[in-house]
Amino acid sequence: MIYITRRERFCAAHKLHREDWSEEKNEAVFGYCSNPNWHGHNYELYVTVKGTVNPETGFLIDLKLMKSIINTEVIDKMDHKNINLDVDFMQGKMASTEIIAMEIFHVLKPHFEKENVQLHSVKLYETENNSVEYFGD
Template structure:
C-alpha cells in the first residue's frame, strides 16, 4: 500500500455548544489539517495522487472555513464545530471528490485537525 499526506492551514473562530468552560465562548484557532490518502496502485506517472492535485481538492473546504466563524457555516450551525467534527468534515469532503476523480483507486485513510500545536483530533473509517 502507498500513502501520501498533505497539510493545509486556516484561521477561524468557533465556540462549543453544550460545553461548560472557556471554549463555550467565541475564540479562534490557527488550524492545521493533514489528509492522508492510501491506495495499492500508482498511476501511470508513478504517483498515488499528485500532491498539487490533493491540495487543489482541499482548497475549497479550507477557503470555506478560513477567516469565518465556523458556527455560522453549514453544517456547523447545528453540528458542534469541535476538532473531531471538523476532521470528519474534511474526511467526507475529500473522500467524495477523490472517489469521483480516481474511480476508487485512491481513498482517504484519515484526516487530522490540529487546533493548537499540541492538540489534535483524527477521523478515519474502518474498512
C-alpha cells in the same frame, strides 16, 4: 499500497455551546470555549490518501490536484470564517475538533474517490498540543 499526506492551514473562530443548555451549564462543561464572543485557532489540517501508484505517471495522485480539492472543499470555506455560522457543512453541528475532523473527512471522501484514491485519514491540530485523527466510519 502507498500513502500521501498533504498539510494545509486555516484560521477560524468557533465556540462550543448548546442552545438547550443554560449559560452556566455551557460554561461548566465547555469552559472558556463557550465564550459568547467566540475564540479562534490556527488549525493545521493533514489529509492522507492511499492507493496504488499509476505506472504511467508515477503518482498516486497529482499533488496539485490534491491541494486543489482540499482548498476548494475545505480551506476556502473555513479560513478566516466562523465555523458555527459560516461553514455550510458545519451548520447545526457542535464545532468541536472531533466533529470538525469528521465532517471534513465526509466532505473530502467522494472527491478523492472520483480520482481513484481512497481517503485514509484526516488529522486536525487545534493547537500544537491537541489534535484529532479520523479514519472514517
